[in-house]
Amino acid sequence: GEDVEQSLFLSVREGDSSVINCTYTDSSSTYLYWYKQEPGAGLQLLTYIFSNMDMKQDQRLTVLLNKKDKHLSLRIADTQTGDSAIYFCAERSGNTGKLIFGQGTTLQVKP
Amino acid sequence: SQTIHQWPATLVQPVGSPLSLECTVEGTSNPNLYWYRQAAGRGLQLLFYSVGIGQISSEVPQNLSASRPQDRQFILSSKKLLLSDSGFYLCAWSFGGPSYEQYFGPGTRLTVT
Numbered sequence: 001g002e003d004v005e006q007s008l009f010l011s012v013r014e015g016d017s018s019v020i021n022c023t024y025t026d027s028s029s030t031y032l033y034w035y036k037q038e039p040g041a042g043l044q045l046l047t048y049i050f051s052n053m054d055m056k057q058d059q060r061l062t063v064l065l066n067k068k069d070k071h072l073s074l075r076i077a078d079t080q081t082g083d084s085a086i087y088f089c090a091e092r093s094g095n096t097g098k099l100i101f102g103q104g105t106t107l108q109v110k111p
Numbered sequence: 112s113q114t115i116h117q118w119p120a121t122l123v124q125p126v127g128s129p130l131s132l133e134c135t136v137e138g139t140s141n142p143n144l145y146w147y148r149q150a151a152g153r154g155l156q157l158l159f160y161s162v163g164i165g166q167i168s169s170e171v172p173q174n175l176s177a178s179r180p181q182d183r184q185f186i187l188s189s190k191k192l193l194l195s196d197s198g199f200y201l202c203a204w205s206f207g208g209p210s211y212e213q214y215f216g217p218g219t220r221l222t223v224t
Contacts (some may be wrong), residue, residue: 029149031210042201042215043155050210088155095212097143097162098170 002026006089011108018076022089022103026071029091032065033099034074037086046074046087061066076107084109112140117202117216124223130175130189134202138181142183142204145213146177149199161185162207162211186189 003025012018024032030051035043049056049063049072056063062075076083086104093100114137124130136142148160157170159177167177174193178186185202199220203213 031212033212035215040218040220042218043203045212045214048210048212086153092211097205097208098145098157098160099211099213103154 002091002093002100004089004091004100005104006087006102008103009106009108014079014081014109014111016079018079018083018107018109019044020074020076020087020089020107022072022074022102023054023070024072024089024091024100026091026093026100027070028094030095031092032063032072033090033092034061034063034072035088035090035101037088037104039085043088073083079107081109081111083107092106113204113214115202115204115216117200117219120217120218121145122222124192124221126194126223127191128185129145130192130196130221132150132187132202132221133201134185134187134216135183136204138196139204139206141182141207143207143211145203145205146185146187147203149201149218152161155201163174178198194223197221 006022034046035049037043060077064073088104089102090099123194129217147155161167161179175189201218202216205211205213
């Protein structure tokens with residue numbers, strides 16, 4: 001079945017780069033997404049990538065997709081304390097409008 | 112621009128009481144609508160989704176139900192709450208395609224006592 005996995009926790013120093021990794025199982029996934037959730041809030045869409053792309057960059061965010069290994073990563077350059085949050089990876093389920101979410105990675109940014 | 116609202120923001124209800132959570136979307140028409148539950152700040156569980164008025168798909172059998180009485184209104188209900196219904200309930204909407212990215216509301220924190 002469809003499954004999305006992420007490591008649960010990542011700690012970095014302010015100013016360093018953060019790399020959050022995600023693996024998925026559905027080779028037919030057409031779109032993959034990254035969301036950010038701050039404490040007590042809903043999920044904020046950060047970016048998404050179409051499966052025919054290898055990379056997508058948006059300001060401090062870089063998404064890399066390795067379709068062969070079914071591996072997705074989110075790189076945050078010059079990480080700030082405001083980037084502390086839970087980051088969720090998600091894949092689109094087949095041809096439906098449903099998304100399958102990972103368990104989320106808690107990013108802790110130390111000053 | 113589109114906005115999504117959820118209310119109430121927080122709710123404390125006793126076991127066995129009814130529940131009604133409301134979600135409305137502004138600035139778009141015929142959106143796909145979704146209800147999720149998030150337990151302990153982790154993993155989102157899709158509960159229901161709807162592609163149109165009166166069209167509801169249930170993902171997980173439980174004592175919750177959903178309704179879509181209007182195009183941009185999605186309601187989550189229960190006749191009798193269980194302790195296990197406690198959690199953070201999130202509503203989301205998406206366009207019909209092709210990327211189906213979902214946009215989330217601020218959520219409702221439900222505590223069943």
